[in-house]
Amino acid sequence: MRAMVLPAARARLQMEERPDPIPGSGQIRVKISACGVCRTDLHLVDAELPNIPYPIVPGHEIVGRVDLIGPGVTMHHIGDRVGVPWLGFTCGHCRFCRDGMENLCDNPLFTGYTRDGGYATHTIVDARYAFPLGEAGEDVDIAPLLCAGLIGWRSLVLAGQARTLGIYGFGAAGHIIAQVAVWQGRSVYAFTRSGDTAAQDLALRLGAVWAGASHEVPDTPLDAAIIYAPAGELVPAALRAVRKGGRVVCAGIHMSDIPSFPYKLLWEERQLISVANLTRQDGLDFLKVAPQAGVRTETTAFALDEANEVLTKLRSGQVLGAAVLRP
Numbered sequence: 001m002r003a004m005v006l007p008a009a010r011a012r013l014q015m016e017e018r019p020d021p022i023p024g025s026g027q028i029r030v031k032i033s034a035c036g037v038c039r040t041d042l043h044l045v046d047a048e049l050p051n052i053p054y055p056i057v058p059g060h061e062i063v064g065r066v067d068l069i070g071p072g073v074t075m076h077h078i079g080d081r082v083g084v085p086w087l088g089f090t091c092g093h094c095r096f097c098r099d100g101m102e103n104l105c106d107n108p109l110f111t112g113y114t115r116d117g118g119y120a121t122h123t124i125v126d127a128r129y130a131f132p133l134g135e136a137g138e139d140v141d142i143a144p145l146l147c148a149g150l151i152g153w154r155s156l157v158l159a160g161q162a163r164t165l166g167i168y169g170f171g172a173a174g175h176i177i178a179q180v181a182v183w184q185g186r187s188v189y190a191f192t193r194s195g196d197t198a199a200q201d202l203a204l205r206l207g208a209v210w211a212g213a214s215h216e217v218p219d220t221p222l223d224a225a226i227i228y229a230p231a232g233e234l235v236p237a238a239l240r241a242v243r244k245g246g247r248v249v250c251a252g253i254h255m256s257d258i259p260s261f262p263y264k265l266l267w268e269e270r271q272l273i274s275v276a277n278l279t280r281q282d283g284l285d286f287l288k289v290a291p292q293a294g295v296r297t298e299t300t301a302f303a304l305d306e307a308n309e310v311l312t313k314l315r316s317g318q319v320l321g322a323a324v325l326r327p
Helices: 039-045 139-146 148-158 172-183 197-205 234-241 280-292 304-315
Strands: 002-005 014-017 027-037 062-069 081-084 087-089 122-126 164-168 187-192 210-213 222-227 242-250 271-274 299-303 322-326
Touching (some): 002 304, 027 139, 027 299, 039 304, 062 139, 081 139, 139 148, 139 172, 139 280, 139 299, 148 222, 148 242, 148 280, 164 234, 172 280, 197 210, 304 322
Parallel strands (some): 222 242, 242 271, 299 322
Antiparallel strands (some): 027 122, 027 322, 062 081
């Protein structure tokens, strides 16, 4: 197999030839056809996540087919198309797992972070954490749904019944969840980097009623806002934009420091909450909703050995929608 490997903190990924991996008990091997490039991969490469076990293969928006099955696996078969998300394993016995909050498991493993991921031709997966995908849709188009879509869905659920919804950061997750929100009958307000007219135009094409720069405040107070961009300064901006009793959801795994802001922005029962990881039920729910909502991903495909260049483009905001690697 071939894999793009991160050897050390802030290093460039390196292409390596490795022996084909063999799945153990309860595991499957997936031959990868597409892997989305997520901003969390950028946080990994930039050493902004803790306790990274170098060397590591990034990537957690994986689409591929089962090509080898380990002992004890009955839920998948050779040739099945599956999707592999960020959450790759949970212990099943900590208080959070027992209470149905496996996204907060005390002893988890994360695909492409604490276990090797999808910037490769093959990967080993816990069979319980691979979603059946069926045969509808193209692999490249589906890949961003496995994280941008799933985390987007969890953040949308946590936004509650908001009728006017702000989306800060209109990249992979933003452009997917905007479509679901519009399908649900919500009014979407898209906030982008200043001058990013391409992202604003995309938002309007996807049904947003307003698109502008992140520092702007629309005339209509928002019921809720979701922040996908990893910029802490957007938190007070979003709090200014939501109405009394409104909610701001921080959806990223990493964010720059939030600047101090006056209590008045939080007063009047505004809420500030975060999203952590996902559950398998989130995946099952979203993968059912996405085709009903007619979600179409805006993707650009790249070769596996272009991973470093793609991450550079993502860092500088040059990716419209989502980038996907094809081994």
